[in-house]
Each structure stands twice: as structure tokens, then as C-alpha cells.
Amino acid sequence: MTNLPGKPISFWIDSTPNINFSSLTNQVTVDVAIIGGGIVGLTAATLLKRAGKTVAVIESRHIVTGVSGHTTAKVTSLHQLIYADLIKQFGQEKARLYAESNQAGLEQVAKFVEEEQIDCDFSRQSAYTYTDKEDNLEQIKQEVEAAVKLGLPASFVRETTLPFPIFGAVKFDNQAQFHVRKYLLHLAKRIPDNGSYLFENTRVEKVEEGSPCQVITDKGIVRAQDVIVATHLPILDQGLFFAKTYPKRSYIIGARIERAKAPEGMFIGIGEQYRSIRTTPYQDGLLLLIGGEGHKVGTVSETEEPYLKLEAYARDKFGVDSFEYRWSTQDMVSFDKLPYIGKLTPLNQHIYVATGFSLWGMTKGTMSGMLLSDLILGIKNPWAELYDATRATPFVTPTSLKENVDVGIHWVGDRLKGLATSLSEVANGEGKLVTVKGEKIAAYRDTQGTLHTVSAVCPHLACVVNWNSAEKSWDCPCHGSRFSYDGEVIHGPAVKDLEKSM
Ligand SMILES: Cc1cc2nc3c(=O)[nH]c(=O)nc-3n(C[C@H](O)[C@H](O)[C@H](O)COP(=O)(O)OP(=O)(O)OC[C@H]3O[C@@H](n4cnc5c(N)ncnc54)[C@H](O)[C@@H]3O)c2cc1C
Ligand code: FES
Structure with missing residues (x-):
């Protein structure tokens, strides 16, 4: 048996209490049913409830134990390298909307934290995409140029606090990181009461559109005017989102690091062999999180290997040797680089989805909650067209x-x-x-x-x-x-x- 580094559980889950909500019994009626208790579902539920709607969040297992409970929890609009590509592929205006909407997702998280005084280790940080290869320098410079053009807080730097030399990095100021479960569990606790509900251990099997829609679960039925399917990849197949995205699994390890040796900020490399790096408060010190080794779900059997590679990297580059955690999770990568947020199909008037966050769902998931609640409330949203989930996808035939x-x-x-x-x-x-x-x-x-x-x-x-x-x-x-x-x-x-x- 290979000795793997750390406990096999997400740090976010291990460092927060288990909170239990009851299952659905029989049936309830609300304005909006929200399937899935991750960042999309809980953000949408919070915003809709604040706007006066009654909501029911329906979670098949326990809330925030899906992808959102296993993320790296960087809250940033710096998505490795994307802006130069977006300008090329969609033009400057659409790229600007992508930038603006992700910055808005970041600021919405900051606003909830401030308004509700959420104790979730939220801190403003700089985010960096770096390269340690001279050949990639041009790409980094082009990304900085594109991001600046779109009004993002970007600059080019040659040095960071990483303990190894780099050739250059894109730096975004005033981004953030947080403890994702402390944040989302706080939002979740505010949902039940005054005609709103949060059900756990209640699996949705089917949704029938109508007036009202019927959400059919293994425990009973929820009736609602509108339904948000926030199950990561929608469980309903009609929108063919399974063919417009692919599932990518990736690995994270957590090791104790002395404050004096810890890098300041959030970092990600480029190319397929990238590492994602940040720290988080841990006991009386810091935990260094290193992620990477992604692959399509189900195509690697010996999944010990990725952990061992991350461990070797952490020892070599950061000199750490006290490994506390290891976990892994997956996200849906969108083939056209944009998430799908909006109606399930052109024929559906009351069923909505959000998926395809391509490993950047803290801002995109929050922004999905904002956009979907606007659509349901009949508020015009400037990002709706860009992310329209029913947009033409010529690559799906x-x-x-x-x-x-x-x-x-x-x-x-x-x-x-x-x-x-x-x-x-x-x-x-x-x-x-x-x-x-x-x-x-x-x-x-x-x-x-x-x-x-x-x-x-x-x-x-x-x-x-x-x-x-x-x-x-x-x-x-x-x-x-x-x-x-x-x-x-x-x-x-x-x-x-x-x-x-x-
Ligand atoms: C390794 C890794 C690191 C990442 N790091 C970052 C990062 O640093 N920053 C960032 O912005 N993004 C990051 N992401 C991406 C981000 O974590 C995800 O995009 C986001 O958490 C997805 O949220 P969600 O609400 O769509 O899904 P989830 O959090 O998975 O929520 C969906 C919920 O639906 C429930 N559900 C499923 N089926 C049913 C059903 N039939 N009935 C009822 N409930 C159901 C599930 O149990 C789950 O709780 C990372 C992704 C990976 C893979
Ligand atoms: S066939 Fe679609 S997830 Fe298995």
C-alpha cells in the first residue's frame, strides 16, 4: 500500500461542523425550487429570498459537500489565461462582459461577507498567473494587455513571493480568498423559515414544467413557479449540457507551512501541468494548498499518483513535510470557454440551469446566482445574452x-x-x-x-x-x-x- 500524504478529506469540510437539515416529507409549494446546495444554489436562494420570494433548496446529500466543498476557494476574475483568447474569439465587448460579471461575482461575495459579518477567513489578495518558462512570456504579456484593455486591475510583474524564480506573471489586485464552507453554511442557515425551506438527503429524480412546475424527489414533491437546476452538471438531459462540456477532475494537498516561508497571494501556473497555490489560516499558522494533475474524469485508475506528484512538488519547492490533507474534485469545462447560465432549453419558460464553470466557479457560481435571480425576478441583466444556456453551439451535432x-x-x-x-x-x-x-x-x-x-x-x-x-x-x-x-x-x-x- 502506498503511503499518501494527509487525511483523505477536504480541509473545508474537516474544519466545519456537520450541519443537518431535515428531508422533505410529502410536499411543499414555494415560488422557486432550487435543486442543489452548492455555491450556485445557495447564492440564488439567498438573493431570491432577500427579494421576497419563497424558496426551497433541495439537496440530495448534504449541502456544500459537492464540488463547492472541495474547491481551492480563490475568488478571482483572473482565470489562468483567458482574456486575450476571449477577445480573439468573441470580440472586446463580450470579453468585457465576462470580466465585468466575474468582478461582480467577486464583489457580491465581499458584500455578503460585509453585510452579514460572515466569519469565513475572507481576505483580499492579489492573484497571479505565472510562468517559469521563458517561452511562455509572450502569452503572459498578451494576457496583461488584454486584461488592462478590458478595465481589469491587471499588471505585469517579474517577481512574486513564490520561493522559486519565474519569468513573469499577470497580477490582478484586490481579488479575494475565503473558507468556502464557513461562508456558504452561513448563507444556508438563513434560508429556512417564513415559507422557505432547505431539504437535505432528498434526491430530485425529475422535473415537470407546468403551472406550477413539479419537482419530483425520492421523498415527495415540491411545486414551484420556477425551478433552478444547480446540480453542477444539470441532471436534466434536455439541454444537452453533457455534450457541451466535459468533466475534469483535479487534486489538492494541504501541508503546514511556516508564515515566514509562505507565499503571499494566490497563484496559478499555465499549461496542462500547472500548479494552483494559496494558503489559508490553519490552527495557529497556515496551511499551504497545492492543486493540479487534472484529467478527464474516469480516465485514470491509479489516482494515488497525482497526490504523490503534488507531495513531491510541495517538498521540493516549499520545503514542507507535514502533510495534513488531500482531496480531489471535478468541474465541468465548457468547450467554448463560457459558462451556460439561463433557461434549460428555448422551449422551457420556468426551468433554469448554470454549469460549465471550467474550474472558476466561485465567481461564476456567484454570478450565476445573481443572473438567475434577475431572470426569475424579471430584472434585465447585462450578462444574460453572453451566457445564454440555449446559445448556438455549432460543435454539438x-x-x-x-x-x-x-x-x-x-x-x-x-x-x-x-x-x-x-x-x-x-x-x-x-x-x-x-x-x-x-x-x-x-x-x-x-x-x-x-x-x-x-x-x-x-x-x-x-x-x-x-x-x-x-x-x-x-x-x-x-x-x-x-x-x-x-x-x-x-x-x-x-x-x-x-x-x-x-
Ligand atoms: C480541484 C478544483 C479546484 C477548484 N478551485 C476553484 C477556485 O479556487 N476558485 C474558483 O472560482 N473555482 C474553483 N473550482 C471550481 C468551483 O469549485 C466549482 O465550479 C463550483 O464549486 C461548482 O459549484 P456548483 O454549485 O455548480 O456545484 P456543487 O457545489 O457540486 O453543487 C451541486 C449540488 O447539487 C447536488 N445534487 C446533485 N444531483 C442532485 C439531485 N439529483 N438532487 C438534489 N441535489 C443534487 C450535489 O449533491 C451538490 O451538493 C475548482 C474546481 C476544482 C475541480
Ligand atoms: S453515461 Fe453520462 S455520466 Fe455516465
């Missing part, structure tokens, strides 16, 4: 849709050929795909020797799941659904468990 699913079926399906055909080949502590009499079985034998077998076919759109060894889960390479070793759905878009097998 019937052929690409078929390919999208086929790729997943084949990627893992091919690996079934020639693999285990008998459950006796699954060793203790191992997860394996096994074909028995033509049935694809996902088999895990725990360390005590007990075998857990479920169908390997994802209930979403029938791709074959793949084993994730560090997290002991079955991950779907098609659209990112994840299941525990015994088949319980732990991440959508699937709304059903893997079927029991044998």
Missing part, C-alpha cells in the same frame, strides 16, 4: 453527440476485452471490471475480503464506469457521474445508483 457517448463506451469497453472474466481475479483492496457471461460487472473486494459487485453500466446514458483507486469509487468517463464502491451515486448527472449485480 447528432454525430458529436453519438461520439460523445461512444467514446466513453469504447474507452472503457475496450479495456474489458481480455480483462478479468472471473471474480476470483479481484484481489483484496482492488476494484476491477469483470465480464461474466456477457454482463459487465464493477467488482470491488474490500480489505476484509468481502466482494461488492454492481453493474458497470452507468445509469445516466449507459457508458461503462472505471475504478478510481485512491477514492474507492466508480467514475464514469462520459459525463462525470461517480458512484461509491457499492454503487451509490455520489456525483450526478446520474440520479440512480448502479444496479446491484449477481
